[in-house]
Amino acid sequence: MLTEERMVRIMDLLHKNSFVSIQDLMKRFQVSRSSIMRDLQELEEQGRILRVRGGASLVDTDVLLSRYNEPAVQFKEDTQKDAKKIICHKAIEEVHDGDCIFIDAGTTPVYLLEGLKHKDVELVTTNTYLLERLPLDFKGHVYLLGGEFSKKYDSSFGSMTTQLLKQFRFDLCFLTANGISVQEDEAYVFDMHIGTIKKEVQMRSRKSILLIDHTKLKTRAFYTWSNLSSFSKVYMDTYPNNERMPENFKICKEIEND
Incomplete structure (x- = not known):
């Protein structure tokens, strides 16, 4: 066949x-x-x-993701790869030298690294998957937050991580979601403990950016951790033509080859 x-x-x-x-x-x-x-x-x-x-x-x-059916990071590495590249190529323009930034767990933020490597920033993260791919010529400083660690998701979380976060303030944070609902103005994540980290980061950031590809429009997950309207910008690769798009949503065009 x-x-x-x-x-x-x-x-x-x-x-x-x-x-x-x-x-x-x-x-x-x-x-x-x-x-x-x-x-x-x-x-x-x-x-x-x-x-x-x-x-x-x-x-x-209507898919409801939870910690029981959310795929491990390694299974998502190449999922919507082109879309993630397009989104992060545009979103990295938000970063300036001297910024203190937080980068969320997951595979999407990894595509920020190409544009980030020549930025002189303070980078805070829970994402070991991202740090394994950090370029050797990265100019900034890195702070990896500890706590309870999940090898499945290559990230730390829990009460210790939350307490460590309270020592930081961020100029900018890049966050991800397992799914969203524009109609209900909600961003979802598969686990409430992971959601608690995201909420704390957003609260401590001057500017918050959500990075999502178009497949997240059709996905629901166990825990609502934020309202879409609370983000400074939401970067996506595409959006349905027949639906009204919120003002803070930004559609990223394909990367032009030099």
Whole structure:
């Protein structure tokens, strides 16, 4: 069976069942796990599905993410990669030498690093995934906040992290969300403890930036941690043409090659 045909059949199954597991797809199509993972990654890049732990759901289904089905960081590294690059390429223009900035957990902020490496800033983060990719020629200073650590999400959190945050004030913070609702003016995250960190950071920042790709418009998660209207700017790659876009939303154009 050709890859294209298999992907069509995966979409048929999703329309019937709303969720498919990787194990079921492997048995059904008699192919390896890596083949199914490549199919699901391609479908997600097309914006047609959302990969969750153990399988996939339709993007236009009400998906409620929690700590039980949120994928680990390594499974999200290449998800919406081009969109993340476009968003971060524009958002990094907010940063100036001398700023004290906070960068959130997750894979999206990693794409800030290319534009950040020549900035002389004070960088505070809980994100070890980001620090592993920090360029050797980064000019600024780095403060990694401790606390309870999750290897699955490559980030620290909890009461100790919150107390450490209270010692900082930020010129600017870059935050992420698992999903949003424009209608309800809400930003979501899969775990309330992670959400508490995000709330504390936003409260202690002079300017707050939310970085999200278009797939987050269709996703709901366990915990509401902020209102979209409270952000200075919300950077996205695309937005539905038939829907009214909030004034603080900024759509990023494709990166022009030199």
